[in-house]
Amino acid sequence: MKSELAVLDEFIRSKGLRHTHQREEILNIFLSTEKHVSIDELFKLVKRHDKRIGYTTVYRTMKLLSESGLCGEIDFGDGILRFEHKYGHEHHDHLICTKCGAFIEVMKPKIEELQERLSREHGFTPMRHRLQIFGLCKRCS
Amino acid sequence: MKSELAVLDEFIRSKGLRHTHQREEILNIFLSTEKHVSIDELFKLVKRHDKRIGYTTVYRTMKLLSESGLCGEIDFGDGILRFEHKYGHEHHDHLICTKCGAFIEVMKPKIEELQERLSREHGFTPMRHRLQIFGLCKRCS
DNA sequence: CTTACTATTGAAAATGATTTTCAATTATAC
DNA sequence: GTATAATTGAAAATCATTTTCAATAGTAAG
The missing domain is CATH 3.30.1490.190 (Ferric-uptake regulator, C-terminal dimerisarion domain)
Known part of the structure; x- marks a missing residue:
């Protein structure tokens, strides 16, 4: 199985987008979490590693990961969007x-x-x- | 089976709240719609009957109807809360x-x-x- | 390596549905 | 009627999400 980073890179290339260290870092931190993180939670985790990454970038990167199939968006009906690992995971x-x-x-x-x-x-x-x-x-x- | 208005009245009394013509009117208009209305849609319908009823009152009344079991809240994941008839309706x-x-x-x-x-x-x-x-x-x- | 091109970033502002505030109004009990 | 407290409605506040825009940084071509 391809690594998640390889999947992201492939997706990025296919769309004519660019590989950036922010995207790579956000992906890694997302992968290291135990699922179901909100953008806000993820942003806080990301900031610990690199204070210069903004909320907006986390937001945009998660949308990108969704499109690429690396994460799934979940809505528990409380008004907060959460993300879970999807690549290599069964539906549940x-x-x-x-x-x-x-x-x-x-x-x-x-x-x-x-x-x-x-x-x-x-x-x-x-x-x-x-x-x-x-x-x-x-x-x- | 009790009428919906009777159910609302009973709920209102039990909570020490008051019966108002706004609440009655909003309930009636909600009941006359074909399910799955958003607050915004309902507000527009209500305004046709009585221009003086405000958005806030519609919002608050729908919350009240939810609590009383007369309507159910549904979230299709598009960020808009909708309401459906619930009293006397089976789960689906x-x-x-x-x-x-x-x-x-x-x-x-x-x-x-x-x-x-x-x-x-x-x-x-x-x-x-x-x-x-x-x-x-x-x-x- | 350097340049040109354009995607990306991040701070701040905008959006849009929902929720709260507050002074004026109104329902209810006595 | 009168007193009491719930309700109303306009406007403002909230809060997650999304857009804007000028500055920054990948990438490909030379």
Whole structure:
């Protein structure tokens, strides 16, 4: 499997864009985090390494990573956009604890299959989906 | 089944709030729309009936209706909060066409059941969930 | 290596939906 | 009616996100 940096570089080249140290650094820091970071959180992490990188650059770089397929955007409905690792990761759904904010990543092929069938029954061509289950995690319930 | 207005009134009384003609009017106009209205859309409809009702009141009243269980808030991930009828309506999921914006309401008990089981497998107590399938509707595909 | 070209950066300002503020108004209980 | 406190609506504040723009820095060509 290609490295994430190679994937980014390939994407950048194919679009006639440029490889910059900011982009490389933001990618590395994103990869080193445990998923689901907001732009603001990521910006703070990035600033620790290099104070001169601005919020805007983090914002723009995450959009770039999204386009290149390296990260996925997730919306838990609280008005803050978060990002998760996507390259080399399977699709999954989320269990979200409404008390402590913890999330669990889950996967149920049978549900995926039923969603596919449900869509077809309505003449709908599914491209992607989002399943979020809100409730209480083991510790909070 | 109690009327929606009766439900609202009961909720209002139970909280020591007041019945106002604005709240009644906004509820009626919301009920007369075909679901999935944003606050902005609803405000425009309301203004046709009564120019003196402000945006803020519509906003606050919809929050009130949400709390009372008369409407549900839906987030399609485009940054705009929409509302749908909830009282006397079954839970359902959404198929959302990414081309024309159409949405289809669907229901698959088997999926609900599997979600329940999936949650339990992870020691999670599910309260509510959100399933949105994005793709192309019959006409657009 | 140097130049020319143009993408990128970062600070600040703009955007846009949502939420709060506050003085005036209005519903409700007594 | 009167007193009390909730409600209203205009305007301002919030807050994440997005755009602007002048300065900076990759990249390719010479």
